[in-house]
Amino acid sequence: MASPKHMISSFTLAAFMMVAAPAMANIRSENVRHADLDLASAEGRARLDTRIRQAVKKVCGTPRGWTLAERQDQQNCEAAAYLKVAPTRERVVAAYLEKRRLAFDSRAIVVYN
Numbered sequence: 001m002a003s004p005k006h007m008i009s010s011f012t013l014a015a016f017m018m019v020a021a022p023a024m025a026n027i028r029s030e031n032v033r034h035a036d037l038d039l040a041s042a043e044g045r046a047r048l049d050t051r052i053r054q055a056v057k058k059v060c061g062t063p064r065g066w067t068l069a070e071r072q073d074q075q076n077c078e079a080a081a082y083l084k085v086a087p088t089r090e091r092v093v094a095a096y097l098e099k100r101r102l103a104f105d106s107r108a109i110v111v112y113n
Contacts, residue, residue, distance in 0.1 A: 039093050040100055048093075
């Protein structure tokens with residue numbers, strides 16, 4: 001039987017964000033892989049959160065300069081990206097836990113007469 005880690009490998013988190021550009025808006029995304037993580041453990045979820053933080057940084061980019069306005073734009077971008085990806089993260093973790101529970105239940109031995 002496939003392990004829970006591999007049962008949901010088709011799920012992918014994506015952090016989507018609109019980043020304001022001078023002439024027009026750019027849509028940027030970054031995939032966050034998690035098939036190698038045990039999302040049932042606190043360590044696995046922490047590693048997922050670290051990967052999400054890294055993806056948010058990539059999606060929002062680095063300001064060309066460090067003016068107060070540019071830093072505020074970056075903080076707004078990051079906050080919006082976290083808000084957008086949070087429900088997906090929660091669904092992926094819940095699906096992982098449910099698949100793990102189902103995989104565990106299917107290995108149960110029922111004895112009756």
